Amino acid sequence: MNKRPATGLVLTLNGAKHLDQCLRSLDFCSELLVVDSGSTDATTDIARARGARVLVNPWPGPKAQFEFAFKHISTTWVVSLDQDEILSDELRTSVMSSLDAPGPYSAFLCPRASFYFDRFLRHSGWYPDLLPRVFKLADTGVHVSGPHYGFETKGKTRRLSGDIIHYPYENLRQHVDKINYYTQIAAEEMHAAGKHAGVAKALGHGLARFLKIYVLRRGVLDGKAGLVLAVNSFFYAFHKYIRLVELTRKK
Numbered sequence: 615m616n617k618r619p620a621t622g623l624v625l626t627l628n629g630a631k632h633l634d635q636c637l638r639s640l641d642f643c644s645e646l647l648v649v650d651s652g653s654t655d656a657t658t659d660i661a662r663a664r665g666a667r668v669l670v671n672p673w674p675g676p677k678a679q680f681e682f683a684f685k686h687i688s689t690t691w692v693v694s695l696d697q698d699e700i701l702s703d704e705l706r707t708s709v710m711s712s713l714d715a716p717g718p719y720s721a722f723l724c725p726r727a728s729f730y731f732d733r734f735l736r737h738s739g740w741y742p743d744l745l746p747r748v749f750k751l752a753d754t755g756v757h758v759s760g761p762h763y764g765f766e767t768k769g770k771t772r773r774l775s776g777d778i779i780h781y782p783y784e785n786l787r788q789h790v791d792k793i794n795y796y797t798q799i800a801a802e803e804m805h806a807a808g809k810h811a812g813v814a815k816a817l818g819h820g821l822a823r824f825l826k827i828y829v830l831r832r833g834v835l836d837g838k839a840g841l842v843l844a845v846n847s848f849f850y851a852f853h854k855y856i857r858l859v860e861l862t863r864k865k
Contacts, residue, residue: 615641615642617642618642618643618644618710619689619691620644620645620689620691620693621644621645621646621647621687621691621692621693622640622641622643622646622647622692623649623687623694624661624666624695625649625679625680625683625696626649626650626651626657626661627651627653628653628654628657629653629655629657629697629698630653630657630660632699632781633660633661633664634660636695636696636700637661637664637666638664639701639706641664641665645667645687646661646664646665646666647667647686647687648661648666648667648669649668649670649671649679650668650670650671651679652670652672657697658670669682669686676756676762677757677763680763687751689751690750690752691713691716691748691750692749692751692754693748694749695747696780698780698781699726699778699780701776701778701779702776702777702778704777705725705774705776708774708775709748709774712748712772712774719769719771719772720749720750720753720754720769721746721749721750721753721754721767721769721771722747722749722771722772723745723747723772724745724746724777724778725742725743725744725773725774725776725777725778726743726777726778726780727741727777727779727780728740728741728743728781728782729781729782730782730783731839731842732837733836733837733839734779735836735839735840735843736835736836737831737832737833737834737836737840738828738831738832738843738844739826740843745764746765746767746771747765748774749765753767753768753769754766754768762796786842789846793846796854797850797853797854797857800854801853801854801855801857801860801861802861804854805862810858810862811855811856813856816852816853816854816856816858817852819851819855820849821848823848823850823851824844824845826847827840827843827844828840828841828844
């Protein structure tokens with residue numbers, strides 16, 4: 615197989631479960647770079663066995679970690695995946711073709727299919743979840759909103775065919791743990807910005823979020839998984855604002 619002049623980039627922390635498949639799906643890249651935040655499982659061993667260059671850098675936040683990684687990339691193009699993501703065969707073929715003849719584009723958008731509860735979601739606002747994961751390094755930056763990150767690209771983009779296969783949570787407990795983490799950060803940011811809320815406002819945001827996911831974004835078509843996600847989305851929105859109430863009262 616001909617290698618494409620691109621770097622396959624993965625940030626890791628205890629990501630042994632899916633990392634081998636993740637890196638295998640990127641093996642058409644001329645370089646593989648794994649930036650690890652201090653894993654205590656077999657993550658770095660798996661990465662090296664796949665031929666990746668491994669750099670260890672204690673987690674400074676998503677923006678700073680990507681900027682650290684970008685400084686160690688010499689190729690024009692980057693294909694970036696999370697440690698729990700895998701290129702489907704169709705998307706892998708589409709990425710290789712695009713790298714062979716990128717034309718006027720500075721980035722390519724990849725659909726992402728996420729497994730939740732008992733299926734890959736196809737509605738609920740989680741699909742197609744287009745992400746610029748194939749991009750020219752010189753035309754790309756990183757933006758952060760709370761604990762979330764995304765790539766900002768300049769120039770023209772085009773959607774590719776196929777999906778990133780995503781396994782975001784091993785179980786519902788892990789999702790609830792993430793919700794607790796994210797809502798606390800969001801509440802602290804709103805509190806620092808001088809925002810206020812009450813119980814009624816928290817309840818209203820929760821209900822609006824449930825209806826948005828389950829009705830407007832057709833989560834009902836995702837069966838049991840869509841309902842579970844909508845309920846947890848209510849929990850997320852409600853807790854974001856009720857924690858703001860709590861922080862205001864403590865002050």
